[in-house]
Amino acid sequence: MKKWQAGNKTLGTVxxxxxxxxxxxxxxxxxxxxxxxxxxxxxxxxAGNQFIQEARADAELIYVGKKGASHTLEQDDIxxxxxxKAKEGKNIVRLKGGDPYVFGRGGEEAEELHLAGVPFExxxxxxxxxxxxxxxxxxxxxxxxxxxxxxxxxxxxxAKEESAIDWEIIAKNPGTLIFLMGVKNLxxxxxxxxxxxxxxxxxxxxxxxxxxxxQVSLFSTLSEIPKAAKEKGIKAPAILVVGSVAGLHENLGWxxxxxxxxKRILVTRGREQSKKMADQLAEQGGEPILFPTIxxxxxxDYKPLDKAIKDSPGYDWxxxxxxxxxxxxxxxxxxxxxxxxxxGSARIGAIGPxxxxxxxxxxxxxDLLAQEFTAExxxxxxxxxxxxxxxxxxxxxxxxxxILPIELMKHGAVxxxxxVYKTSMPENAHVREVSDLLSSRGIDVITFTSxxxxxxxxxxxxxxxxxxxxxxxxxxxxxxxxxxxMQKRGLRIDVEAKEYTIDGxxxxxxxxxxx
Numbered sequence: 001m002k003k004w005q006a007g008n009k010t011l012g013t014v015x016x017x018x019x020x021x022x023x024x025x026x027x028x029x030x031x032x033x034x035x036x037x038x039x040x041x042x043x044x045x046x047a048g049n050q051f052i053q054e055a056r057a058d059a060e061l062i063y064v065g066k067k068g069a070s071h072t073l074e075q076d077d078i079x080x081x082x083x084x085k086a087k088e089g090k091n092i093v094r095l096k097g098g099d100p101y102v103f104g105r106g107g108e109e110a111e112e113l114h115l116a117g118v119p120f121e122x123x124x125x126x127x128x129x130x131x132x133x134x135x136x137x138x139x140x141x142x143x144x145x146x147x148x149x150x151x152x153x154x155x156x157x158x159a160k161e162e163s164a165i166d167w168e169i170i171a172k173n174p175g176t177l178i179f180l181m182g183v184k185n186l187x188x189x190x191x192x193x194x195x196x197x198x199x200x201x202x203x204x205x206x207x208x209x210x211x212x213x214x215q216v217s218l219f220s221t222l223s224e225i226p227k228a229a230k231e232k233g234i235k236a237p238a239i240l241v242v243g244s245v246a247g248l249h250e251n252l253g254w255x256x257x258x259x260x261x262x263k264r265i266l267v268t269r270g271r272e273q274s275k276k277m278a279d280q281l282a283e284q285g286g287e288p289i290l291f292p293t294i295x296x297x298x299x300x301d302y303k304p305l306d307k308a309i310k311d312s313p314g315y316d317w318x319x320x321x322x323x324x325x326x327x328x329x330x331x332x333x334x335x336x337x338x339x340x341x342x343x344g345s346a347r348i349g350a351i352g353p354x355x356x357x358x359x360x361x362x363x364x365x366x367d368l369l370a371q372e373f374t375a376e377x378x379x380x381x382x383x384x385x386x387x388x389x390x391x392x393x394x395x396x397x398x399x400x401x402x403i404l405p406i407e408l409m410k411h412g413a414v415x416x417x418x419x420v421y422k423t424s425m426p427e428n429a430h431v432r433e434v435s436d437l438l439s440s441r442g443i444d445v446i447t448f449t450s451x452x453x454x455x456x457x458x459x460x461x462x463x464x465x466x467x468x469x470x471x472x473x474x475x476x477x478x479x480x481x482x483x484x485x486m487q488k489r490g491l492r493i494d495v496e497a498k499e500y501t502i503d504g505x506x507x508x509x510x511x512x513x514x515x
Contacts, residue, residue, distance in 0.1 A: 012039065012090040014082050014113055016106045018099040018125015022212035023135075024050040024282065026126045034123065039090035042082060046097025046237060053290050057428075060090075075105060079112040086118040097237075099127040103153055103180050127151075129178045132210020132239050136217040137253030138246055140176045145244045148175030154182015154189060154240065171196035176243035183236045187226040193242065198222060203246035208238035211255070213262050213287035219249055258285025259510045265445040266434065268293040268453040270423075273323075277447070280506050289443065291434050293456035295426045296324060299398055299419035302332070308393055308418045309336050313344030315416075316390040319368075319378060319404070321351045322397070326358040328420040329395040340364070346393070349378055354501055379407050388412030398422035401481070425456045435461060438469040445474045445495075447505060451485035458489045466490070474512065478505045 015034045020026030035041065035054050043052060045065030052061060062081065064073045073081065085092050100106025100122060113120045129151050133140050140149045150173055152165060170177065171193045182189055183206070194200050200223030208216040220228045222242055255261065263286045267274050271292040278288035299305060309332060312318070320326045333343070340363060349368035350356040356366045370377030384407075391414045394405060398419035405415045437443050448454045458466065467490075475491055477483040479500030483493045495512045497504035 010089045011118060012086040012088070012092060014086055014092045014094055014109075014118055014120040015123055016094045016096065016100040016110060016120060017123040018104070018106075018127070019047045019051050019095055019097055020126040021046070021098050021128035021131045021210050023131070026131060026211065027051065028123060028125070031123045031125065034093050035095070037091070038093040040085050040092045041095055042078070042085075042092060043095040044097050047095040050288075051095060075108065079109055082109065082113060083116045083118055086113075086116075096125070097128070098131075099125045102127040102129065102151065128210055128237075128239055129180055132207040132215075133178070133205070133241050133245075135211045135215060135255040136205065136207045137249035137251070137255075138205060138207075138241055139248065139252065140178065140241070140245060142245050142248065145248070146174070146176040148173070149178060150175060151178050151180065152182075154179040154185050167192045168196045171198040176241065176245050179240040179242070181236065182240050183229070183234060183238050186229055186240065189240065190222055190226050193222060198242070200224075202242055203244055205241045205246040205249065206234050206238050207241070208234055208236075210239065213260075213264065213285060215256060215261075217249065217253070217256065219246060255285065259514050260284040260286035263287070263444040263513065264289055264437075264442060265447060265509075266291050266437075266443050267447055268457055269447075269449050270294045270296050271426075272296065277449075277502050277506070280502070284506070284510055286445075289434075289437070291430065291457075292426050293429065293453045293460060294423045294450075296328075296421050296423055298328075299422055301419075304418045305329075305332055305395070305420055306336060308395070308416055309333050312342070312346065312393070314391060315344065315346040315393045317349060317368075318343075318346045318393045318395070319349040319351075320355050320359060320395065321400070321404070323355055323358045324397070324421055325395050326355060326362075330362055332420065349381075351378060352501060376403065378404055384408075384411045390414065392416065393418065395420040423452045423456075425460060429460050431460050435464050435469065438473065441472060443473055445476055445509060446470075447476045447478075447509070448482050448486060449478045449502065449505065451482055454482060454485045454489055454491065458491070474509075476505060476509050476512075478502070 017031045017034060032054060035051055036056065038055065038059055040060045040062065041052065041055055042062045042064055055061060064078050082092060082094060094109065096104045096106060098104060106122065110120055130140055141147065152170065179189055200221060202222040204220055204222045204225045206218040206225060206229055216234065218228055218232055218234055260281060265281050265286045266289050267277055268291055269277060271290065274290050274292065278290065281288040347367040348359060348364055350359055350366050351370045356369050359366050368378065368381050370381055387408065389412060392408055394415065394417045396417065405417050408415050474494045476495035477486055477493050478497050483496055486493055495508050497508045
């Protein structure tokens with residue numbers, strides 16, 4: 001990010017970014033780039049935890065959310081905070097729910113930054129006024145229903161002496177009316193619209209937590225919706241849609257029909273590997289909660305790996321057991337050698353199609369692909385009667401199952417197992433937050449993708465009563481090896497993938513809830 005020079009001072013830039021109303025898929029590419037590189041993130045109640053998880057590990061995170069009458073910081077204090085941090089030479093992301101300039105007070109903050117001489121940029125977001133109805137099956141405009149849409153605050157500045165809303169004009173508006181922040185004033189809004197001529201049987205809808213797995217939609221009429229909202233317990237944050245388009249939801253509703261809609265799913269993979277799985281869960285309507293229980297680092301000693309790379313032309317087989325093994329091996333390989341042909345003529349084996357695909361990224365063909373994604377699967381594919389005296393290299397994690405090397409040596413092979421990475425528990429795991437979510441029944445599913453994720457999960461939560469925390473939680477395993485570790489650690493297995501891959505685990509979870 002660019003730093004600005006003001007006299008002898010270097011100023012940071014403030015980026016006013018709209019997060020969208022909740023779904024990370026609605027964040028702009030530019031907005032996500034700024035989040036990932038910011039020194040400081042100042043975020044609101046509706047900004048969404050998924051975005052905070054994208055921040056740099058050393059970024060300063062400051063929550064300034066407002067919820068009803070409860071304000072972490074008053075607006076003047078937020079303005080001062082942004083200015084102070086910028087004058088410290090830091091680049092700040094001011095992360096706001098929805099769009100910063102649509103009932104987000106972004107304009108006020110930008111004015112204060114301008115007066116203070118602080119450079120700023122605005123990165124628009126998708127306002128909930130459009131996104132939430134769309135996720136509830138309501139197009140805010142429609143050729144046959146509404147040729148205009150009006151956004152109205154449902155919560156005017158209480159300091160105003162009189163309303164700035166002309167209710168007579170609004171009531172006669174033939175288009176769609178969208179009220180933001182209007183749950184508390186819902187009876188008043190309904191009464192005023194009907195009083196000024198809007199028919200009481202006009203279709204109306206409330207959408208709470210729109211675009212998130214916690215979305216709740218309520219469909220009624222203008223006259224009945226205050227009572228219906230009270231009966232259903234609809235609270236803020238929610239938007240009110242008034243107009244005939246609200247009646248289209250029966251045919252156009254799509255989001256709440258997704259198989260994992262409303263499910264909060266704990267992902268225990270390492271942070272670097274979590275993105276694909278998190279994206280897949282979100283695509284199925286679930287909310288991924290990242291809780292990395294492993295972190296991947298370099299091996300304790302590079303000497304065995306370096307020697308194996310230098311001696312690589314002497315091997316008959318190189319067997320890769322994981323994507324991490326592939327990537328870490330070749331990262332080191334190209335630090336030592338300049339040409340992939342220096343690998344020699346060794347045949348290449350892989351456990352699983354994902355590992356195979358990672359190998360092919362380096363322009364290499366896979367000669368042996370284990371049909372069963374375990375070490376035993378490799379043995380099934382090898383002609384074990386003809387491997388006596390053959391040299392095998394197995395680049396893998398520092399601590400792993402010994403089945404494959406032991407069985408190869410039993411058949412006379414010469415095996416060199418070299419660590420290319422090691423797994424450990426993260427230093428800053430959010431244990432308290434996850435235990436709080438579990439104790440409040442805020443997690444529906446926990447996924448385990450390796451034995452390490454199981455062991456580390458149990459170890460991280462050793463100070464808590466796991467039997468109590470996991471009541472009612474679905475525990476999902478990627479395959480039998482992981483399941484064995486779960487059983488040894490006293491965990492039940494509710495779901496086990498038939499294909500021992502992330503895609504297979506996703507299919508198993510979806511099938512479980514589709515029942």
